[in-house]
Amino acid sequence: MSQQEPVKEFYRIPQQGKIAGVCAGVAERFNMEVWLVRVGVLSAFFLGGAGFVFLMYVAAWFMLDKKPPVQPNIGGLDHSVSVKSKVWQQGQPPREAFREVKTQFRQIELRLRNVESFVTSKEFDLARQIDSLK
Numbered sequence: 342m343s344q345q346e347p348v349k350e351f352y353r354i355p356q357q358g359k360i361a362g363v364c365a366g367v368a369e370r371f372n373m374e375v376w377l378v379r380v381g382v383l384s385a386f387f388l389g390g391a392g393f394v395f396l397m398y399v400a401a402w403f404m405l406d407k408k409p410p411v412q413p414n415i416g417g418l419d420h421s422v423s424v425k426s427k428v429w430q431q432g433q434p435p436r437e438a439f440r441e442v443k444t445q446f447r448q449i450e451l452r453l454r455n456v457e458s459f460v461t462s463k464e465f466d467l468a469r470q471i472d473s474l475k
Contacts, residue, residue, distance in 0.1 A: 352408035353401065361402040369408075 349370050357365035357375065364382055368375040386394040433441065459465055 351405060353405040354408045361398075362407070363398055363401045363405065366401075366405060366408065 351370050352366045353362040354365040354369065355362035359379070364378045365375050367373075368378040382394060382398070
């Protein structure tokens with residue numbers, strides 16, 4: 342048996358949208374780039390489906406809920422990096438994702454160095470000796 346990804350909810354995302362965030366919500370739901378969805382909608386609009394596209398957009402605008410805010414992650418680091426393999430997929434190109442992961446590892450390494458330098462310092466040793474006297 343293969344594990345399936347949970348089904349994503351269908352929201353509109355006004356923060357990422359140009360008008361009401363419907364295209365951004367469609368793009369997120371189907372794991373596509375927002376610009377590609379917008380190009381498709383505009384193409385359908387100008388190639389003869391203006392009334393239908395307009396009605397569907399307005400209907401989606403009123404029917405879809407706004408996407409709830411995302412909970413802040415702990416530690417200030419984004420632990421999820423989605424890499425896209427196709428142009429139309431949502432996510433980061435592999436080079437950009439690699440750069441981001443590399444930056445995250447640098448930040449973690451700097452934090453670890455700071456912890457190591459504190460633990461090996463004379464102040465830490467002195468504080469530990471004073472605590473042991475209590």
